[in-house]
Amino acid sequence: xxxxxxxxxxxxxNHILFQQGVLDAFGHVSVRDPDRPDRFHMSxxxxxxxxxxxxxxxxxxxGAAVRPVRGSLYVERYIHCEIYRLRPDVQSIVHxxxxxxxxxxxxQVELKPVYHRAYFLGQGVPVFxxxxxAGARNNMLVNDQTRGQALAQVLGKGNVSLLRGxxxxxxxxxxxxxxxxAIETEVNAKLQLQAVMLGGPxxxxxxxxxxxxxxxxxxxxxxxxxxxxxxWDVLKQQAEAARRLLQGT
Amino acid sequence: xxxxxxxxxxxxxNHILFQQGVLDAFGHVSVRDPDRPDRFHMSxxxxxxxxxxxxxxxxxxxGAAVRPVRGSLYVERYIHCEIYRLRPDVQSIVHxxxxxxxxxxxxQVELKPVYHRAYFLGQGVPVFxxxxxAGARNNMLVNDQTRGQALAQVLGKGNVSLLRGxxxxxxxxxxxxxxxxAIETEVNAKLQLQAVMLGGPxxxxxxxxxxxxxxxxxxxxxxxxxxxxxxWDVLKQQAEAARRLLQGT
Amino acid sequence: xxxxxxxxxxxxxNHILFQQGVLDAFGHVSVRDPDRPDRFHMSxxxxxxxxxxxxxxxxxxxGAAVRPVRGSLYVERYIHCEIYRLRPDVQSIVHxxxxxxxxxxxxQVELKPVYHRAYFLGQGVPVFxxxxxAGARNNMLVNDQTRGQALAQVLGKGNVSLLRGxxxxxxxxxxxxxxxxAIETEVNAKLQLQAVMLGGPxxxxxxxxxxxxxxxxxxxxxxxxxxxxxxWDVLKQQAEAARRLLQGT
Amino acid sequence: xxxxxxxxxxxxxNHILFQQGVLDAFGHVSVRDPDRPDRFHMSxxxxxxxxxxxxxxxxxxxGAAVRPVRGSLYVERYIHCEIYRLRPDVQSIVHxxxxxxxxxxxxQVELKPVYHRAYFLGQGVPVFxxxxxAGARNNMLVNDQTRGQALAQVLGKGNVSLLRGxxxxxxxxxxxxxxxxAIETEVNAKLQLQAVMLGGPxxxxxxxxxxxxxxxxxxxxxxxxxxxxxxWDVLKQQAEAARRLLQGT
Numbered sequence: 001x002x003x004x005x006x007x008x009x010x011x012x013x014n015h016i017l018f019q020q021g022v023l024d025a026f027g028h029v030s031v032r033d034p035d036r037p038d039r040f041h042m043s044x045x046x047x048x049x050x051x052x053x054x055x056x057x058x059x060x061x062x063g064a065a066v067r068p069v070r071g072s073l074y075v076e077r078y079i080h081c082e083i084y085r086l087r088p089d090v091q092s093i094v095h096x097x098x099x100x101x102x103x104x105x106x107x108q109v110e111l112k113p114v115y116h117r118a119y120f121l122g123q124g125v126p127v128f129x130x131x132x133x134a135g136a137r138n139n140m141l142v143n144d145q146t147r148g149q150a151l152a153q154v155l156g157k158g159n160v161s162l163l164r165g166x167x168x169x170x171x172x173x174x175x176x177x178x179x180x181x182a183i184e185t186e187v188n189a190k191l192q193l194q195a196v197m198l199g200g201p202x203x204x205x206x207x208x209x210x211x212x213x214x215x216x217x218x219x220x221x222x223x224x225x226x227x228x229x230x231x232w233d234v235l236k237q238q239a240e241a242a243r244r245l246l247q248g249t
Numbered sequence: 250x251x252x253x254x255x256x257x258x259x260x261x262x263n264h265i266l267f268q269q270g271v272l273d274a275f276g277h278v279s280v281r282d283p284d285r286p287d288r289f290h291m292s293x294x295x296x297x298x299x300x301x302x303x304x305x306x307x308x309x310x311x312g313a314a315v316r317p318v319r320g321s322l323y324v325e326r327y328i329h330c331e332i333y334r335l336r337p338d339v340q341s342i343v344h345x346x347x348x349x350x351x352x353x354x355x356x357q358v359e360l361k362p363v364y365h366r367a368y369f370l371g372q373g374v375p376v377f378x379x380x381x382x383a384g385a386r387n388n389m390l391v392n393d394q395t396r397g398q399a400l401a402q403v404l405g406k407g408n409v410s411l412l413r414g415x416x417x418x419x420x421x422x423x424x425x426x427x428x429x430x431a432i433e434t435e436v437n438a439k440l441q442l443q444a445v446m447l448g449g450p451x452x453x454x455x456x457x458x459x460x461x462x463x464x465x466x467x468x469x470x471x472x473x474x475x476x477x478x479x480x481w482d483v484l485k486q487q488a489e490a491a492r493r494l495l496q497g498t
Numbered sequence: 499x500x501x502x503x504x505x506x507x508x509x510x511x512n513h514i515l516f517q518q519g520v521l522d523a524f525g526h527v528s529v530r531d532p533d534r535p536d537r538f539h540m541s542x543x544x545x546x547x548x549x550x551x552x553x554x555x556x557x558x559x560x561g562a563a564v565r566p567v568r569g570s571l572y573v574e575r576y577i578h579c580e581i582y583r584l585r586p587d588v589q590s591i592v593h594x595x596x597x598x599x600x601x602x603x604x605x606q607v608e609l610k611p612v613y614h615r616a617y618f619l620g621q622g623v624p625v626f627x628x629x630x631x632a633g634a635r636n637n638m639l640v641n642d643q644t645r646g647q648a649l650a651q652v653l654g655k656g657n658v659s660l661l662r663g664x665x666x667x668x669x670x671x672x673x674x675x676x677x678x679x680a681i682e683t684e685v686n687a688k689l690q691l692q693a694v695m696l697g698g699p700x701x702x703x704x705x706x707x708x709x710x711x712x713x714x715x716x717x718x719x720x721x722x723x724x725x726x727x728x729x730w731d732v733l734k735q736q737a738e739a740a741r742r743l744l745q746g747t
Numbered sequence: 748x749x750x751x752x753x754x755x756x757x758x759x760x761n762h763i764l765f766q767q768g769v770l771d772a773f774g775h776v777s778v779r780d781p782d783r784p785d786r787f788h789m790s791x792x793x794x795x796x797x798x799x800x801x802x803x804x805x806x807x808x809x810g811a812a813v814r815p816v817r818g819s820l821y822v823e824r825y826i827h828c829e830i831y832r833l834r835p836d837v838q839s840i841v842h843x844x845x846x847x848x849x850x851x852x853x854x855q856v857e858l859k860p861v862y863h864r865a866y867f868l869g870q871g872v873p874v875f876x877x878x879x880x881a882g883a884r885n886n887m888l889v890n891d892q893t894r895g896q897a898l899a900q901v902l903g904k905g906n907v908s909l910l911r912g913x914x915x916x917x918x919x920x921x922x923x924x925x926x927x928x929a930i931e932t933e934v935n936a937k938l939q940l941q942a943v944m945l946g947g948p949x950x951x952x953x954x955x956x957x958x959x960x961x962x963x964x965x966x967x968x969x970x971x972x973x974x975x976x977x978x979w980d981v982l983k984q985q986a987e988a989a990r991r992l993l994q995g996t
Contacts, residue, residue, distance in 0.1 A: 025978040026864075047981040099934070102862050103942040106950040115351050115414050116389035117275075136953065139960045140863035165862050165952050187348070195352040197446055197944055203355040205414050206385065213388045231274040234296040241495045246988045364600050364663050365638035366524075436597070444601040446695055452604040454663050455634065462637045480523040483545040490744045613849050613912050614887035615773075685846070693850040695944055701853040703912050704883065711886045729772040732794040739993045 003041075006031055006175065007056050010041055013179045015239040016232075017094065018049035022182050025049075027096040027167065029182075030080045031175045033058065040084055040093075045072045049246070061085045063145070076141055078148030079169055086152040090171040092178035097167040100189035105162035111188070113205040114195055118188035119217075120159040120181055122210025127162045128154040140166055160185055176228040179235070252290075255280055255424065256305050259290055262428045264488040265481075266343065267298035271431050274298075276345040276416065278431075279329045280424045282307065289333055289342075294321045298495070310334045312394070325390055327397030328418055335401040339420040341427035346416040349438035354411035360437070362454040363444055367437035368466075369408040369430055371459025376411045377403040389415055409434055425481045432484075501539075504529055504673065508539055509551050511677045513737040514730075515592065516547035520680050523547075525594040525665065527680075528578045529673045531556065538582055538591075543570045547744070559583045561643070574639055576646030577667055584650040588669040590676035595665040598687035603660035609686070611703040612693055616686035617715075618657040618679055620708025625660045626652040638664055658683055674726040677733070750788075753778055753922065754803050757788055760926045762986040763979075764841065765796035769929050772796075774843040774914065776929075777827045778922045780805065787831055787840075792819045796993070808832045810892070823888055825895030826916055833899040837918040839925035844914040847936035852909035858935070860952040861942055865935035866964075867906040867928055869957025874909045875901040887913055907932055923979045930982075 001009070010031050017023040030042035041058055043051040057073070058066040061081045065073060080093050104111040105127050113121040130138050133150035142151055142163070155161040155169065159181060162168045170185055172178030195202045250258070259280050266272040279291035290307055292300040306322070307315040310330045314322060329342050353360040354376050362370040379387050382399035391400055391412070404410040404418065408430060411417045419434055421427030444451045499507070508529050515521040528540035539556050541549040555571070556564040559579045563571060578591050602609040603625050611619040628636050631648035640649055640661070653659040653667065657679060660666045668683055670676030693700045748756070757778050764770040777789035788805050790798040804820070805813040808828045812820060827840050851858040852874050860868040877885050880897035889898055889910070902908040902916065906928060909915045917932055919925030942949045 025981045045977075047977050049981050049984075097862065097864065099938065100941060102938050103945055106861055107942040107945040107947060109945045113414075114355055115346065115416075117346070119389075137955045137959050139963050140866075140952070140956055141960075164950055165860075165956075167862075191348065191351050193941055193945060194349060194442055195356040196946070198352055198356040198358045198442060199445070200356060203413060205389070208386045209389055209414075212386050213390075216388050230294075230296050234274045234298050237298075237495050241497065244497055245494070245992070246984050248988065248991055362663075363604055364595070364665075366595070368638075440597065440600050443598060443691055444605040447601055447605040447607045447691060448694070449605060452662060454638070457635045458638055458663075461635050462639075465637050479543075479545050483523045483547050486547075486744050490746065493746055494743070611912075612853055613844070613914075615844070617887075689846065689849050692847060692940055693854040696850055696854040696856045696940060697943070698854060701911055703887070706884045707887055707912075710884050711888075714886050728792075728794050732772045732796050735796075735993050739995065742995055743992070 001034070003034060006034065007041060007053055009175050010043075010056060011051055011053050012236055012239065013092075013094075013175055014043060014048040014051040015243060016179055016235045017096065017182060018047075019239040019242040020183050020186075020235065022094070022096045022098045022186055023048040024097060027094070028074050028076070028080075029092070029094045029175070029179070031092045032084055032090070037084075037088070039066065040080055042074065042077065042080065044069050045074050075143040078145055079142050079151060080148075082145065082148035082152040083155060083169070083171060086149075087155075087157075087171065089173060092172050092175040094170045094178050094182040095167065096170075096182060098182065098186045098189075100186055100193060101162065101168045102166070103193070104189060105164045105166070105168070109192070109196060111160075111162065111185075111192065113210055114188055114192045114202065116205065116209070116213055118184050119205065119210040119213040121185065121188060122205060122207055122214065123158045125160045125162060126154050126156065126158060127164055129164050130166070174228070176232045180228050180231050183231075183235075250283070252283060255283065256290060256302055258424050259292075259305060260300055260302050261485055261488065262341075262343075262424055263292060263297040263300040264492060265428055265484045266345065266431060267296075268488040268491040269432050269435075269484065271343070271345045271347045271435055272297040273346060276343070277323050277325070277329075278341070278343045278424075278428070280341045281333055281339070286333075286337070288315065289329055291323065291326065291329065293318055294323050324392040327394050328391050328400060329397075331394065331397035331401040332404060332418070332420060335398075336404075336406075336420065338422060341421050341424040343419045343427050343431040344416065345419075345431060347431065347435045347438075349435055349442060350411065350417045351415070352442070353438060354413045354415070354417070358441070358445060360409075360411065360434075360441065362459055363437055363441045363451065365454065365458070365462055367433050368454060368459040368462040370434065370437060371454060371456055371463065372407045374409050374411060375403050375405065375407060376413055378413050379415070425478060428484070429480050432480075499532070501532060504532065505539060505551055505554050507673050508541075508554060509549055510734055510737065511590075511592075511673055512541060512546040512549040513741060514677055514733045515594065515680060516545075517737040517740040518681050518684075518733065520592070520594045520596045520684055521546040522595060525592070526572050526574070526578075527590070527592045527673075527677070529590045530582055530588070535586070536582075537564065538578055540572070540575065540578065542567050543572045573641040576643055577640050577649060578646075580643065580646035580650040581653060581667070581669060584647075585653075585655075585669065587671060590670050590673040592668045592676050592680040593665065594668075594680060596680065596684045596687075598684055598691060599660065599666045600664070601691070602687060603662045603664070603666070607690070607694055609658075609660065609683075609690065611708055612686055612690045612700065614703065614707070614711055616682050617703065617708040617711040619683070619686060620703060620705055620712065621656045623658045623660060624652050624654065624656060625662055627662050628664070672726070674730045678726050678729050681729075681733075748781070750781060753781065754788060754800055756922050757790075757803060758798055758800050759983055759986065760839075760841075760922055761790060761795040761798040762990060763926055763982045764843065764929060765794075766986040766989040767930050767933075767982065769841070769843045769845045769933055770795040771844060774841070775821050775823070775827075776839070776841045776922075776926070778839045779831055779837070784831075784835070786813065787827055789821065789824065789827065791816050792821050822890040825892055826889050826898060827895075829892065829895030829899040830902060830916070830918060833896075834902075834904075834918065836920060839919050839922040841917045841925050841929040842914060843917075843929060845929065845933045845936075847933055847940060848909065848915045849913070850940070851936060852911045852913070852915070856939070856943060858907075858909065858932075858939065860957055861935055861939045861949065863952065863956070863960055865931050866952065866957040866960040868932070868935060869952060869954055869961065870905045872907050872909060873901050873903065873905060874911055876911050877913070923976060926982070927978050930978075 033039040111125040531537040609623040
């Protein structure tokens with residue numbers, strides 16, 4: 001996908017994640033530059049629901065904008081810098097305060113896949129504890145390189161990491177898959193919470209099942225594109241309808 | 250109902266089940282052909298919210314399309330093939346990832362009718378465990394004849410079966426009843442979950458009550474049509490309004 | 499309020515209760531005739547969201563329509579007949595499947611007022627068990643005079659009674675208050691469920707508080723009209739907006 | 748901000764809090780007059796969703812309107828009078844029946860910050876028990892000076908206080924922050940309830956973290972304005988869209 005089309009998807013990703021309730025007035029989504037793998041694109045500091053293509057900026061891994069920026073940058077852009085640096089396979093990242101996921105980072109039940117669409121959680125969902133890197137007197141924000149590196153280390157080879165008392169980060173091999181995964185992570189959290197409430201033991205997706213489905217999707221759907229596209233078309237239509245209502249057009 | 254009207258209902262069923270949150274970007278609904286009981290109709294592989302009458306295809310029980318198809322077929326169409334083959338009384342089938350139903354397939358509480366509108370659950374709601382037919386290293390999908398047969402066996406003479414870690418399947422004597430039942434299955438799951446949270450023992454609909462009401466509806470409402478039609482009119486109006494908003498028309 | 503205005507309120511009540519999710523495709527609301535206290539008005543058998551003033555019929559306490567009716571009558575109209583007969587103070591009745599209320603009728607926690615707006619629950623919320631009047635092999639419906647009388651007896655002097663595995667009935671001194679109470683009953687059920695989940699003992703509204711607030715509202719707001727009107731204006735606006743969307747106008 | 752702009756924000760605050768489900772047909776939001784710190788502005792008694800700039804009235808700390816008022820005043824305006832009197836730092840107050848917050852005032856779990864956006868709860872969230880000031884036979888309403896004073900005393904130096912069996916009160920250093928906090932209080936209640944359901948012990952935001960983030964926001968964002976403005980823009984857009992739908996314009 002050429003960069004101009006990718007930027008269009010990035011704007012749509014912001015609107016979809018807002019309309020789906022994964023992002024609220026905060027959080028951000030980014031995509032790695034296809035030609036310059038040491039750079040990535042994301043909005044300047046703005047509520048995701050209001051992002052337009054003019055707001056997209058190009059950043060390097062030090063968190064610096066390549067060109068002058070109108071307004072300010074997200075203070076937590078280091079999440080993206082350090083994950084892209086550590087994980088060449090990652091092409092897109094979502095950081096959100098996705099509501100039902102937060103309780104899993106502060107209580108005693110590990111987030112695990114309870115249904116097949118959340119197979120990507122099968123590699124484990126570690127919890128990033130900011131006190132470990134920033135001390136007891138911290139501001140809860142991943143707003144510098146050291147904290148970003150520590151988070152990237154905790155994520156490791158996984159697809160999702162929780163940030164205790166804050167939110168989560170989801171990565172993917174392309175932007176549409178990352179967006180779908182961010183939504184499915186929220187869905188899985190709701191389902192798992194309800195299963196816990198019904199009473200366990202819970203019959204989770206086994207590691208073998210998660211792996212088998214993941215491998216098959218990677219093989220039959222280059223970059224998981226087919227399934228992600230089917231979801232994308234529906235989500236985009238919903239997001240655009242919501243925008244028309246919001247803008248009164 | 251002539252086949253052309255039935256196809257219209259099938260398109261509407263897709264939109265209703267999407268708008269009600271029973272289907273998301275996945276899942277499918279089908280209807281048996283009234284003149285050729287060894288065939289059925291469903292959409293080609295497409296998000297249910299986007300289905301139009303041009304997308305409806307006719308399939309035989311081997312999962313083959315009777316006429317050439319633009320695009321691909323749902324990989325899980327074997328669910329429909331094998332249930333229609335085993336159950337001549339079934340005229341319509343819904344397979345969904347209906348959210349609140351999934352937790353009942355992975356935890357320790359059996360889905361049972363808690364209110365009269367869910368009387369059709371009274372015959373029992375078995376859970377299909379795909380590991381039993383496809384082994385530990387499976388991809389979670391009912392994507393061949395063997396798995397479809399195993400699921401149909403588990404469903405037996407019932408109206409609903411859960412698929413562990415995946416979703417559920419609901420059948421009915423006509424399409425409007427199947428759609429209503431799919432929605433009521435989700436409603437019942439929500440009510441039962443809340444009753445469990447309040448604390449039991451729970452006063453379920455007795456087998457006699459479920460049977461008495463079911464028999465009465467079958468008698469007074471040919472094919473459960475009257476009640477289903479009252480619901481259908483409302484659901485259709487809602488689904489059409491949602492489509493206008495989505496399409497900006 | 500003259501009968502013509504009252505009928506307008508009755509149509510609006512149907513739309514409000516549907517839009518608020520208290521009524522779905524079933525349930526009904528009625529109002530006693532101001533000039534003939536042995537008669538009442540309700541819609542013919544129709545989904546509440548679709549009711550117009552042409553659908554309103556006048557009934558006597560035997561459940562017979564005073565004038566010829568296009569279509570059929572609600573099979574559960576005897577709920578209304580027998581409560582109006584037993585309770586001269588009641589001017590309006592809502593029977594619904596209001597979702598969060600149902601679990602309280604089948605589990606082990608009594609519905610009690612947890613916040614001031616639900617003061618009218620303070621007189622107790624008995625559960626009607628249809629098996630007591632209709633035996634084990636019953637169809638769950640209050641569809642004759644005997645069952646209606648039994649339900650009216652269980653309701654007694656209260657404002658709300660639950661129907662086990664079915665729904666609830668709410669009464670009021672006028673239609674706007676009855677509608678508000680039906681909505682507040684659902685709200686209270688949600689709040690109480692959450693309080694139970696947090697863990698008790700729960701600090702309920704005391705009998706004295708419920709009584710004091712109820713007496714004050716009855717005194718300062720003739721027929722509880724002022725508070726009910728403030729709610730009504732908002733609810734009516736929402737219901738009318740929903741109808742425009744549904745009808746595409 | 749000049750008083751005319753502030754009144755515009757006050758009207759918008761009413762619409763936002765209604766559209767977000769923090770206020771229903773009841774509850775109120777006020778702002779202190781920037782030039783006369785012994786006065787404040789709020790709507791006359793009206794459902795918040797219907798408030799226009801013509802409905803804004805100016806009140807003194809005895810709860811008297813400075814100019815003649817069309818209609819009546821909120822009976823619970825003393826909440827605002829007494830908090831403004833006791834707390835010179837407070838510039839805006841929201842009193843609501845915000846749904847998920849109510850259960851925390853009647854059960855056994857203290858409302859505490861579970862994620863960083865709710866840092867302002869870190870100073871503690873006391874519960875106001877009206878029986879302590881108004882006796883067992885009370886009407887649950889803070890409708891005089893004595894009760895208002897008692898509530899203000901319980902709130903103390905905090906940002907939020909719960910009213911047992913009634914609702915909550917939230918204060919802020921400006922109107923946009925107060926509105927954001929009222930919404931975040933509801934969000935935090937939902938998150939905390941879910942964490943309790945998953946099972947503890949719960950890893951709350953520590954006092955040091957709440958304090959550190961609060962201090963940083965106060966320093967980098969004069970009056971917490973930057974963050975609050977980003978949220979405000981989104982919320983205002985949503986509220987205005989909802990109003991267009993409600994009014995059919």
